[in-house]
Amino acid sequence: xxxxLDFERPIAELEAKIGELARMGDDVSVNISGExxxxxxxxxxxxxxxxxxxxxxxxxxxxxxxxRPHTLDYISRIFTDFDELHGDRHYTxxxxxxxxxxxxxxxxxxxIGHEKGRKTKEKVERNFGMPQPEGYRKALRLFELAERFKLxxxxxxxxxxxxxxxxxEEHNQSEAIARNLYVLAGLKTPVICTVxxxxxxxxxxxxxxxxxxxxxxxxxxxxxxPEGCASILWKSAEKAAEAAEALKINAENLFKYQLVDRVLxxxxxxxxxNVDEMAQHLKAELILQLDKVMEKPIxxxxxxxxxxxMHYGQSVFE
Amino acid sequence: xxxxxxxxxxxxxxxxxxxxxxxxxxxxxxxxxCKGTLYKPELERNSEVCTKCAYxxxxxxxxxxxxxxxxxxxxxxxxxxxxxxxxxxxxxxxxKDRLVHMQKKSGEKDAxxxxxxxxxxxxxxxxxxxxxxxxxxxxxxVGEKFVQGVERAVQEKCPxxxxxxxxxxxxxxxxxxxxxxxxxxxxxxxxxxxxxPYISILTNPTMGGVSASLSMLGDIIIAEPKALIGFAGPRVxxxxxxxxxxxGFQTSEFLLEHGHIDLIVDRREIRDRVASLLAKLLxx
Numbered sequence: 155x156x157x158x159l160d161f162e163r164p165i166a167e168l169e170a171k172i173g174e175l176a177r178m179g180d181d182v183s184v185n186i187s188g189e190x191x192x193x194x195x196x197x198x199x200x201x202x203x204x205x206x207x208x209x210x211x212x213x214x215x216x217x218x219x220x221x222r223p224h225t226l227d228y229i230s231r232i233f234t235d236f237d238e239l240h241g242d243r244h245y246t247x248x249x250x251x252x253x254x255x256x257x258x259x260x261x262x263x264x265x266i267g268h269e270k271g272r273k274t275k276e277k278v279e280r281n282f283g284m285p286q287p288e289g290y291r292k293a294l295r296l297f298e299l300a301e302r303f304k305l306x307x308x309x310x311x312x313x314x315x316x317x318x319x320x321x322x323e324e325h326n327q328s329e330a331i332a333r334n335l336y337v338l339a340g341l342k343t344p345v346i347c348t349v350x351x352x353x354x355x356x357x358x359x360x361x362x363x364x365x366x367x368x369x370x371x372x373x374x375x376x377x378x379x380p381e382g383c384a385s386i387l388w389k390s391a392e393k394a395a396e397a398a399e400a401l402k403i404n405a406e407n408l409f410k411y412q413l414v415d416r417v418l419x420x421x422x423x424x425x426x427x428n429v430d431e432m433a434q435h436l437k438a439e440l441i442l443q444l445d446k447v448m449e450k451p452i453x454x455x456x457x458x459x460x461x462x463x464m465h466y467g468q469s470v471f472e
Numbered sequence: 473x474x475x476x477x478x479x480x481x482x483x484x485x486x487x488x489x490x491x492x493x494x495x496x497x498x499x500x501x502x503x504x505x506c507k508g509t510l511y512k513p514e515l516e517r518n519s520e521v522c523t524k525c526a527y528x529x530x531x532x533x534x535x536x537x538x539x540x541x542x543x544x545x546x547x548x549x550x551x552x553x554x555x556x557x558x559x560x561x562x563x564x565x566x567x568k569d570r571l572v573h574m575q576k577k578s579g580e581k582d583a584x585x586x587x588x589x590x591x592x593x594x595x596x597x598x599x600x601x602x603x604x605x606x607x608x609x610x611x612x613x614v615g616e617k618f619v620q621g622v623e624r625a626v627q628e629k630c631p632x633x634x635x636x637x638x639x640x641x642x643x644x645x646x647x648x649x650x651x652x653x654x655x656x657x658x659x660x661x662x663x664x665x666x667x668x669p670y671i672s673i674l675t676n677p678t679m680g681g682v683s684a685s686l687s688m689l690g691d692i693i694i695a696e697p698k699a700l701i702g703f704a705g706p707r708v709x710x711x712x713x714x715x716x717x718x719x720g721f722q723t724s725e726f727l728l729e730h731g732h733i734d735l736i737v738d739r740r741e742i743r744d745r746v747a748s749l750l751a752k753l754l755x756x
């Protein structure tokens with residue numbers, strides 16, 4: 155059974171009817187295949203219609219969908235021979251961020267991403283994808299490792315945000331994030347970032363500074379969660395939908411404001427409806443963009459990366 | 473508020489309070505720490521530091537700059553830069569209106585004031601956050617002014633100092649404001665290659681996106697006493713972990729204890745301390 159969101163209810167009802175009809179078809183002699191085909195076409199049409207006009211808040215729900223593919227789902231489908239590398243070399247191994255070396259086709263690459271986990275136990279182990287400073291420091295170690303051995307870096311962003319905890323502050327969450335921004339800005343190897351689900355604030359950005367930034371169609375990227383924004387500015391977390399609207403946090407809006415370079419279309423109904431198709435599409439795009447950035451001499455790449463970072467905000471005060 | 477004023481309708485109440493006809497407004501202030509009553513002009517002369525218990529009051533950006541730099545040496549950079557409401561952001565109030573209101577109230581165009589000047593006859597560029605302007609939040613204008621300050625320091629081959637006081641990134645500018653974290657950090661990355669010192673001074677409060685970018689990247693990081701400094705706000709942490717936060721959590725003293733900052737310096741000594749630190753770092 156597919157997991158339907160509230161706004162997908164009309165589709166869910168239709169799909170239930172189709173399921174019922176299909177079961178009837180098994181034991182009744184009458185031919186219902188025509189009717190079944192008609193309903194399936196209608197379901198598709200309905201999905202197209204609903205998904206053709208999603209609000210930023212609806213996209214937020216899709217970005218957080220319980221079945222939405224995570225970093226490890228993409229790693230297993232896109233790369234081969236993935237060696238996960240662990241630990242920050244100081245304190246612990248933060249499982250909210252995974253990273254390691256793998257092949258993208260024939261090319262060795264460094265892959266780093268947030269991982270929310272799938273089953274309850276794993277989610278807890280991975281702190282629901284909310285990293286502590288140690289996670290960012292592991293990422294930093296892998297960034298620098300990649301630089302030394304001239305491996306391009308591919309990051310996958312999917313976090314509600316850096317974890318707001320006591321130990322996280324004691325271990326200097328601020329510095330861990332700041333350091334990654336700082337190092338990535340001058341890292342002498344290509345970096346391609348993809349927001350695959352939730353791009354939550356500084357905790358997302360710490361893996362998000364690079365030469366090319368993509369977002370999946372139903373992913374979000376925001377300075378603050380809609381709930382957090384609503385509770386501060388509207389004094390009520392209930393106003394999250396309005397906050398999502400005001401923040402323009404969905405991929406298509408952000409592309410319009412030229413904050414990201416590309417929006418990758420998702421399969422009809424979202425990436426979770428066809429993970430393999432999404433992964434193949436993402437893989438093709440990663441290869442394409444990687445070919446482009448790898449062609450450039452590193453000095454040019456760094457100059458362009460710097461220029462692109464400096465350009466952020468120009469439209470606001472021009 | 474007395475029982476009598478409570479009975480009065482609010483309209484009358486506000487007009488009868490504070491702005492009395494002949495009494496100069498706010499000549500006396502009460503110290504939130506020692507509860508002492510302080511004479512305002514004296515407090516101002518003392519850099520807004522309590523004369524009795526050394527509690528550090530809010531100090532506006534311009535006053536700080538004029539106290540920090542050699543007298544009359546400050547020349548403001550990018551003074552005319554101001555924000556446009558690109559997202560047409562509206563919460564309980566339009567961002568556009570909020571900007572205008574804040575500009576009138578604070579007299580600043582945005583939340584960062586940057587000046588090139590001299591510190592004890594040596595050139596320096598100083599950026600100071602104005603907390604009274606939307607909580608010192610960092611949007612596109614703050615990011616750009618910061619970068620222009622850094623660039624000026626490169627041109628002048630002089631040190632760069634930033635005094636933070638900020639709630640974090642400015643929500644009303646959406647993702648653009650988050651990206652200012654990357655922009656300012658990149659500028660500092662490039663600045664560090666110049667072998668010039670960047671001194672970051674943290675004041676109350678320095679949180680969120682400002683803390684997690686330019687503030688924590690100083691070659692030397694100084695904090696004023698008892699400032700609140702951190703990534704996540706204490707309330708958010710309390711709600712998340714459902715625990716009482718430790719005593720003094722996220723204060724300057726806590727940060728020093730945990731190795732996050734180099735020094736805690738009383739505001740009245742910051743000018744001398746920075747000058748002496750820079751004298752040791754700069755080429756002879």
